[in-house]
Amino acid sequence: MTRAEKAVEKNKEGYNCAQSVLYAFAADCGLDAETGMALSTGFGAGIGRTQGICGAASGAVMALGLKYGKRNDTEGREKIEDCYNRVQEFLRAFAAEAGSTQCRELLSGCDLSTEEGKAYFKEHNLKETCLSCIRLSCDLAQEAMEEK
Structure with missing residues (x-):
């Protein structure tokens, strides 16, 4: 099963x-699943349903941080720079492919903070947009982890 398939399956589980x-x-980056799930809860729907940066993109940025982030005082500034560069490349590629990194724009202005917006999301099957963003985030994060 690919990472994208694994992520889509998890999303469909709720x-x-x-x-x-x-x-x-998580597992390949040294994070236990339970901690990862708790840590990333607040990032859904563009961070706490504020529809800022796409939650799927945020999940990928967290994974890149786990793999490439500075962990202690003995690691130098180059560790941070490498991580930032990978994140920037990821976000550029995500925006180029998806059209934006912003949840509200990706969901065509649908306001998930209102009952009307939640109904619109369901009625117009915008979940498919989210699943596309999840797949894209996984694929691009995997690429970011393989290059260099």
């Missing part, structure tokens, strides 16, 4: 977009 993407990378 986990949010950020949780689903981070879950797909």
